[in-house]
Amino acid sequence: ISQAQESRGVIIFTDPDYPGDMIRKNINDSIKNCKNAFIEKEKSKTSKKVGVEHANKQDLEEALLNCVTFExxxxxxxxxxxxxxxxxxxxxxxxxxxxxxxxxxxxxxxxxxxxxxxxxxxxxxxxxxxxxxxxxxx
Known part of the structure; x- marks a missing residue:
């Protein structure tokens, strides 16, 4: 991830759940100036699972257009x-x-x-x- 950040930049786009938040926190703590995309839990879940892969294209695009960098x-x-x-x-x-x-x-x-x-x-x-x-x- 650090090599990707140096060469082209990184967007952290994890699932909107506790494990996803922990992964995001660990990456942000280790690698500075990553962009962060967020999607609402309601837009990325099924009746049994929560995950970015369950969101529709429009919601994914909106999340990526609204990235923030934590500094x-x-x-x-x-x-x-x-x-x-x-x-x-x-x-x-x-x-x-x-x-x-x-x-x-x-x-x-x-x-x-x-x-x-x-x-x-x-x-x-x-x-x-x-x-x-x-x-x-x-």
Missing amino acids: DYHQSDLTMQDFFDLKLNGNEESSALRKIIGKELKIGESNAKTLLKRCQMIGITRKDLMTLIEKNKK
């Missing part, structure tokens, strides 16, 4: 306390709200800690999150 140097003022204040953690509605944010930002569904890290790495600010939350309340 450590982006400036973000987000903290875990902001997640508590914005009800993204520690609230009955937190999981559903995080799902909406992940979908809007095209960075996948995740727990609070992972969403915070992803938001920080793409430069999302507290103000950006507040705007997204307000937009989706309507």
Whole structure:
């Protein structure tokens, strides 16, 4: 993967499940500046399985058009306390709200800690999150 990244670049496109998230995390931790494509679980599952291979062509193309690169140097003022204040953690509605944010930002569904890290790495600010939350309340 590191040779591919050096020569032509890498897009990480894993299944939207726990093993897929772990593979994505390990690759991103080991190899910098990979592009990441995400697809919603609902768009990539059958009655028995979850996997990218179950998505239709249009959803796959949309995911690839909306790749993000996670970089450590982006400036973000987000903290875990902001997640508590914005009800993204520690609230009955937190999981559903995080799902909406992940979908809007095209960075996948995740727990609070992972969403915070992803938001920080793409430069999302507290103000950006507040705007997204307000937009989706309507």
